Amino acid sequence: MREITYAEAIREALRQEMQRDPHVFLMGEDIGVYGGAFGVTLGLLEEFGPERVRDTPISEGVIAGAAAGAALTGMRPVAEIMFMDFTTLAMEQLVNQAAKTRYMFGGKAKVPMVLRTPAGSGTGAAAQHSQSLEAWFVHVPGLKVVMPSTPYDAKGLLISAIRDDNPVIFVEQKLLYRTKGPVPEEPYTVPLSVAxxxxxxxxxxxxxxxxxxxxxxxxxxxxxxxxxxxxxxxxxxxxxxxxxxxxxxxxxxxxxxxxxxxxxxxxxxxxxxxxxxxxxxxxxxxxxxxxxxxxxxxxxxxxxxxxxxxxxxxxxxxxxxxxxxxx
Amino acid sequence: MDGAGQLTKEKLIDMLRKMHTIRAFEEKADQLFALGKVHGTMHLSIGMEATAVGAIAALRPDDYITSTHRGHGHCIAKGGDVKLMMAEFLGKETGYCRGRGGSMHIADVESGNLGATGVVGGGIPTAVGAALSVQLRKTGQVVLCFFGDGAANMGIFHESLNLAAIWKLPVVFVCENNQYAMSMPVARAFPIENIADRAAAYAMPGKVVDGNDVLAVYAAVAEAVDRARAGEGPSLIECKTYRWKGHSKSDQERYRTREEVAAWKKKDPIARFEAYLLQEGLLTEEQRQAIAKEAQERIEEAVAFAESSPEPRVEEISEGVYA
The missing domain is CATH 3.40.50.920 (Rossmann fold)
Structure with a gap:
């Protein structure tokens, strides 16, 4: 089977889901022409245009909150927070709003959004660009938390996350972005909540x-x-x-x-x-x-x-x- | 009062009916709480009926709103069913949120009420996201975003208005300035006279209106809604109003005087609207009394419905966490 990197696998999942479903769009800081801080979204702006690949100002709160609002009204946004450390700036929207909306509204609403964020140390970026904060999100009912370790899982889990009707925190590993592994070219899913x-x-x-x-x-x-x-x-x-x-x-x-x-x-x-x-x-x-x-x-x-x-x-x-x- | 020019007599009477329904709902909520029939807290909007009704009167039925912790009026103005609201208030299975949300979280997403949030400012980015969704889906809907003066000092206010402005999103930000963020008066919380002045920072229209004048609110919001629907982007409208009751049930009201409250009660938005309609010959005294009485009856029916409704089942406590 063809081998691609973890970053390429994520990009391929985004591309194929955007091709399949017009409701899927991307928003985040520097994800357009820059391609994201780690280059994951490179080329997607050229393919899908600025309406569906949306550069945002440095406003993590509204990135997460607007993703939730768009999800509540029929879209399937995939938001990117440049470093997991910066999800702290979006916590109110993720924890109090996105995670609670469905239950608080009696199970009559859904928030199908994905929040992608790179985590982990090993890049010499020190205390505010290296954290692994997944346990915080695991603690919150209403959120799902996904953390792939291989290119194959990264693609299949991201496609599942995008198709899932709940807010999903998709934790990417900076040190794995360049690791290679076998990944099928066609779209496929790896089921959530299966080890x-x-x-x-x-x-x-x-x-x-x-x-x-x-x-x-x-x-x-x-x-x-x-x-x-x-x-x-x-x-x-x-x-x-x-x-x-x-x-x-x-x-x-x-x-x-x-x-x-x-x-x-x-x-x-x-x-x-x-x-x-x-x-x-x-x-x-x-x-x-x-x-x-x-x-x-x-x-x-x-x-x-x-x-x-x-x-x-x-x-x-x-x-x-x-x-x-x-x- | 003016601005009624575009509104039919039926619409004006419907607006008055909704204002009475809100007043009656809130008074009944207060009473039920005093009788010990309410489990949680609540935030009453008595005195602020013109803002909710005037703003929402400018919407199409398929438009969206986002609401606040003080959101009963928004829900009623959007056409919410007071039976389902009262059932939610009493925590019943038949309530809008099956008794899981309570007073602070009444929502009816299907009818365009994207819900009330208990975190000040928390619904502002939700409205921006809904407006983004509308823009992407090209449905021509508009989103009306309610928040209070307190929320205008949150960081998320800035992030949200800026994003809405740079993307020209179809959202109208309606600040219900009721003079206090809990006990903090606007004069001490803001270095500026008008919150609407902040619109200049986002290059969007900012307008101050008398929030107790339902037609003034309507006219300002209608203009902003037209602008939003035409693809020209967001606006910020500040409605200066006043809550007659305390912030919530814990409020001893040590931060304001009885004289101040009495002075605002003289500006009762319902009495003002009625005086206008009577003077213009759009309403008779008999009709006025009938509308007030019908509102009370609707609320009594709602209470009867809520009280006779079943409690949620404990076996279903975990339902609805995930889709």
């Missing part, structure tokens, strides 16, 4: 999100040489997430490592650990549930400090070995 076992194994379950899926798979390949078979589960959708696939894997392996880049305290991993502890997999655990996550610090600028602020492949390998010490 995928990215690598099967019998000894340890790693539940990882975003770029940590890639690091976990690299770690798993090395651990296999030591005879440790790691199963890597990627939830792909963080809200509502697929507890069943995770539970099934944990029952099989009895050892759990959760890996994400976001801050550890009250991160998505805390939810997964609690879900496992409360659920049927608990009785199958051979070791304490282990979390590897970002340190509870603002992302530092210095290259070495930044590297050590979030989990790396070697940390995952060490953590798995430690889990294997439990018999």
């Amino acid at each position: 995928e076992v990215k690598r099967a194994g019998r000894d340890v379950t790693i539940i990882a999100t975003g770029v940590m899926v890639v690091r976990s798979l690299a770690a798993a390949a090395k651990l296999a040489q030591e005879g440790i078979e790691v199963e890597v589960v990627d939830p792909r959708t963080l809200k509502p997430y697929d507890a069943e696939t995770i539970t099934k894997s944990v029952i099989k392996t009895g050892r759990v490592l959760i890996v994400h880049e976001a801050y550890k305290t009250c991160g998505f991993g805390a939810e997964i650990a609690a879900m496992i502890s409360e659920g049927p997999a608990f009785m199958y655990l051979n070791a304490p549930i282990r979390r590897l996550a970002g340190l509870d610090i603002p992302i530092p600028y210095n290259r070495t400090l930044e590297y050590h602020a979030v989990p790396q492949e070697e940390n995952i390998i060490t953590a798995v070995r430690e889990l294997m010490a439990y018999k």
Whole structure:
């Protein structure tokens, strides 16, 4: 199969959905001739014109709020917030308005919008351009949160998100934009709220999100040489997430490592650990549930400090070995 | 009062009927609260009926509105069913929002009422997005966006008016300046005399009207609606009015005097409109009394409907979070 990058896969999903459905349009800062801060929307302005690829002023609140208003009245907007850090400026509109509209109005309205935003560290952009804030959105009923780790998933999940009738926060990984993988040329969907076992194994379950899926798979390949078979589960959708696939894997392996880049305290991993502890997999655990996550610090600028602020492949390998010490 | 020239007698009488219905709804809401029959809070718009009715009278039935926490009047003026409103107010399954929204979140998206929001200024970008949707779908609709003086000091006010202006969106921003953001008077919250002056920053028309003169509100909004529908972009209209009741039920009204409230009550928008209609021979005293009485009866029927309606079922508590 043809291989394209994660960024190209997202662009292809946008293009194909815009071709299919005239209600889909894009709005955000510098997404037109500039192509977006990471070049994801390059070429779409030329193909679809300024009416459907709309550069906005630096106004995150109204980007999110107008997307919700347009969605409420029959459109399917895909808004872009240039860095996930800047979703803080749109929180009122996302959390109080878009997420609540349907329930608050008795289930008689729908808000089919997508908010795309790049997250994560590793680019030397320091504390205000590097965060992974997905857990905040996972905490909000009415929002869906999607976080793809491969080009294939990025395209299929984005098409599902655009066709979904709810507000979806689509978290893209800056460090994955240039990674390549097989992606079918035709449109296809990857269903929301369905996890995928990215690598099967019998000894340890790693539940990882975003770029940590890639690091976990690299770690798993090395651990296999030591005879440790790691199963890597990627939830792909963080809200509502697929507890069943995770539970099934944990029952099989009895050892759990959760890996994400976001801050550890009250991160998505805390939810997964609690879900496992409360659920049927608990009785199958051979070791304490282990979390590897970002340190509870603002992302530092210095290259070495930044590297050590979030989990790396070697940390995952060490953590798995430690889990294997439990018999 | 003038500006009635474009309005038929039937339309004028309908406007008066709606103003009476709003007054009767709000008075009944106040009474039900005092009787302990209401679970939550509410924000009454008594004294502000001319703004809601005058502005919405300038719309086509398929146009949109966005409302505020003080939104009962907007819903009634848009043609909302007071039975479904009262049921929502009492938290019943038959209410507009199945009892999930309450006083602050009454919506009827199908009839163009995009709903009331409890966050000050929160509905302004919703209106901008709806106007963008209208522009993209080329339906010729207009969006009327209500907000208060307090909302005009939110950052989202600036973001929204600017975006609407640069994209020439068919939206009319109607600021209901009722003199107080909770307890903060406009004189202390604004360095300018008129909120409408801010329109200049967005190169859109800005107009101040007497918000207690239903025909003045109508005339100003109708002009802005025509402009919006013609593709010429948004306008900002400031309606200077006054809420007779406190901000909400927690309000002890320590920030204003009885004399001030009494002075505004003398500018009662309903009495003024009636005096005009009587003087012009468009209304008789008998009709006036009948309209007021019918409004009371409609509200009594609404209360009876709401009180006899079922409560939402606990088993259905999680319905409607996701589509």
